[in-house]
Amino acid sequence: MLADTWYLFLKYTKITMRMPLWTLFTLIQPLLWLLIFTQLFKNFVQAPAPGSGGGSYIDFFVPGVLIMTALFGSSWSGVSLLREITAGTVDKMLVSPVSRIAIVLSRVMHSAVQVVIQTLIILLVAWAIGANLNLGPVNLFLGMLSIFLLGVGLAALSNGFAITLQREEPLVMIGNLMTLPLMFLSTAMVPKPFMPGWIETISLINPITYAVESVRAVMIGTPDYQAYGFGLLIMTVFAGVSLSWAVSAFNGLRD
Amino acid sequence: MIRVSGLTKIFATGTKAIDDLTLEVKQGEIIALLGPNGAGKTTTIRVLSTLSGFDEGSVTVAGHDVDVDPEAVRCAIGLVAQQTGVDYFLTGRENLMTQGHLYRMAKADIEKRIEELASYFGLTDALDRLVTTYSGGMRRKLDIATALIHNPSLLFLDEPTLGLDIKSRQSLWQYINKLNREQGLTILLTTHYLEEADHLSHRVAIINQGKIQVIDTPQALKNSIHGDAVMLTFASQGPDVGEFTFAMHEDPTVQNVVWQNDNLYVYVDNGGEAVPRFVRLAEEKGLTIKSLSLAHPTLDDVFLKYTGTTLEETKEEEGEEWWHQWAGKGGGGGGKWQKNWEKWQGQLEESGSDEDKAGWQAQMQKWQGDDATTAAPAATPAPETPAQSEAAPAKPGDWQQWQQQANASGTPVETPEHYREEALKRRGNRQADGKGTPEQGDWLGGQDADKNDNNK
Incomplete structure (x- = not known):
């Protein structure tokens, strides 16, 4: 199964490498947000983020933008699955003895790795415009691990929805409908004390919150590994549950 | 190689896609499933290639039951589906390589096999180009090559030449023929071109509404048309x-x-x-x-003989699917006209007064008379005509066809009674199957009656 996953992963990676522009396009939006929001809110949000040990809004906001990149980058994984189903590529895999789990897993892994690369680019830009982040190898790795797991979870959800809905239009609609509220109903943009009570409650059950918090815990100020560990645990559960749902949906594809 | 018995598959929508299909394919044979769109050809292939489940029956492919050991079946078969499942942004070689890995072949073996297949299909020069630069015919060849990467003993081809120009089509036929002759590959293909079935296959199965209507050599099928x-x-x-x-x-x-x-x-x-x-x-x-x-004889003639409808009519029915759904049907059965006609007959038979019946017979004779005058010229300009006359609504078209067949086969022209008997026989079959007859006033909304039609 792992070998199957690896070869399919290679295939998807090759395809992505053939159209690097597309990967760059998904970066435009988070980049714009990074540049515009940090400028826009610079004077508006004076208070330093709680628990971040001081620092400017940009420091607080960068992890949010990283998560946003993950959100935008991995939520469309399902669309390409539908295309592959229509094009007969999936049938071509299904008719071979390849592990069915590997088909989903390779797609999700590919998407998550792509997201990690994208967030690294964003990180580079953030560093260039003066964000003050912990970019040591350990903290960077931990942050990326968290983002990778978020990417796995989101891509798996997207694939699962794709199989359940079977159509591109509602899938795109759900993608659009989900991403923005997920962003704003989490602590990606504003720290908890700024939130109205009900949003704070929602943010508690929003996996995005934990992804952001775990990244913040290691990348801003003094690393808080306890908070990170909790966030990572939530991310692992999220990724695991989404993935098993996607796999079971895919197994049910056989009509 | 393939043994299918009593295979039935019902879609979630209630449509019977495959209806009690029984088929046996010997090793080294090319067999063609011939039928219109929606006849159940693709569904059959999907079931045989483990892509779809089924409701009843047993399916053994390459010595393995598809339900018990799908993995073993998959290793033994290659499938070329209707859509070219090759990745456009990979090169030909990468496509073949990936597919080889999916069959868990060793890298050296895959490379050797790629060279073999590429030279066989004349793709050697194009091997390292992106598939986006390939022509339709080349894509198809690459598609077939990927399906053959693991040296299967059985190959499924679903509409292999659909959308290809004549030259590519003929070249593909040669390859398919050669694969069978030189490598002993057993091939099951679907098509709706009689020409293709004729050219390629050892045996042809005419399939309609999920059933095999007849299975024989192409020559025997055409000879049975006498004309x-x-x-x-x-x-x-x-x-x-x-x-x-x-x-x-x-x-x-x-x-x-x-x-x-x-x-x-x-x-x-x-x-x-x-x-x-x-x-x-x-x-x-x-x-x-x-x-x-x-x-x-064209496909229409052969088809007409074994299914009682022409391809034209089946197509028309497909176009009317919304109507069927609206009326609570799941598809299948004859055309709308035919159904209404049969219902009318049923009503007449059960409840019609003597005058009605006499009037009906008079009408019958009049039509028959019309046919006698029109049928001769209609019959002569050769086999295209049945399709055209079928476009005419209701029964007279059928009569013309019978008449033409009669003319063509040299049997004496039948009397009006013959047509009446024929009509009754058709209806009688339905009754004999225990399907009952439509009730009076049951013109449009009769869901039960419609269902009965479908179960036919």
Whole structure:
């Protein structure tokens, strides 16, 4: 199964490498947000983020933008699955003895790795415009691990929805409908004390919150590994549950 | 190689996609499933290639039950689906490589096999180009090559030449033939081109509404139509022509001879063999043949014979699917007209007064009379006509066809009673199946009756 996953992963990676522009396009939006929001809110949000040990809004906001990149980058994984189903590529895999789990897993892994690369680019830009982040190898790795797991979870959800809905239009609609509220109903943009009570409650059950918090815990100020560990645990559960749902949906594809 | 018995598959929508299908394919055989769109060809292939489940029956492919050991089946078969499942942004080699890995082949083996397949399909030069730069024919070849990467013993081809131009199509036929001849590959293909089935396959199964209507060699199927039509026009109309016509009547292979508009139509079992003989005979009699043409039976003719409907009609029904759904149908059954007609007949038979019946018979005779005058010219210009006359609504079209068949096969023209019997027989079959007859006033909304039709 792992070998199957690896070869399919290679295939998807090759395809992505053939159209690097597309990967760059998904970066435009988070980049714009990074540049515009940090400028826009610079004077508006004076208070330093709680628990971040001081620092400017940009420091607080960068992890949010990283998560946003993950959100935008991995939520469309399902669309390409539908295309592959229509094009007969999936049938071509299904008719071979390849592990069915590997088909989903390779797609999700590919998407998550792509997201990690994208967030690294964003990180580079953030560093260039003066964000003050912990970019040591350990903290960077931990942050990326968290983002990778978020990417796995989101891509798996997207694939699962794709199989359940079977159509591109509602899938795109759900993608659009989900991403923005997920962003704003989490602590990606504003720290908890700024939130109205009900949003704070929602943010508690929003996996995005934990992804952001775990990244913040290691990348801003003094690393808080306890908070990170909790966030990572939530991310692992999220990724695991989404993935098993996607796999079971895919197994049910056989009509 | 393939053993299917009593295979039934019902879609979630309630449509019976495959209806009690039984099929046996021997090793080294090319078998074609021939039928219109929606006949159940693709579904059958999907079931055989483990892509789809099924509701009843048993399916053994390459010695393994598809339900018990799908993995073993997958290793033994290759599938070329209707859509080209190759990745456009990979090169030909990468496509083949990926597929080889999916079958868990060793890298060296895959590389060797890629060279083999590429030279076989003439793709060597294109191997390292992106598939986006390939032509449609090349894509198909690559598609077939990926399906053969693991040396399967059985190959499924779903509409292999759909959307290809004539040249690519013929070239593909050669490859398919060669694969079978040289490598002993068993091939099951679906098509809706009679020509393709004829050219490629050892046996043809005509499939319609999820059932195999008949299965035989292409030649036997066509011969069962009795009617290559040879049309001859002579330069002059002398007594020699009469002698020639007489000689035609004497010929044992000739089914029927018809004079029409100064043209001589000769119906024979095998037109290809007959034409040289006719030409020689004409020369012996000192006749000059001004023109000669030969018309073969078409798919429509074969199809008509074994399914009672033409392909045209089936297509029309597909177009009316919304109507079927609206009326609570799941598809299947005959055309709308045919159903209403049969219902009307049923009503008449059960409740109609004597006057009604007499009127009905009169109408029948009138139509029959019309047919007698129109059928002769309609029958002569060869086998395209059944399809055209089928476009006419309701029953008279059918009669024309029977008449044409009768003409073509040389049997005497039937009486009105024959048609009546035929109609009753058709309806009777339905009754005998325990499906009942539609109730009175049950013109449109009769869901039960419609269901019965579908279960036919």
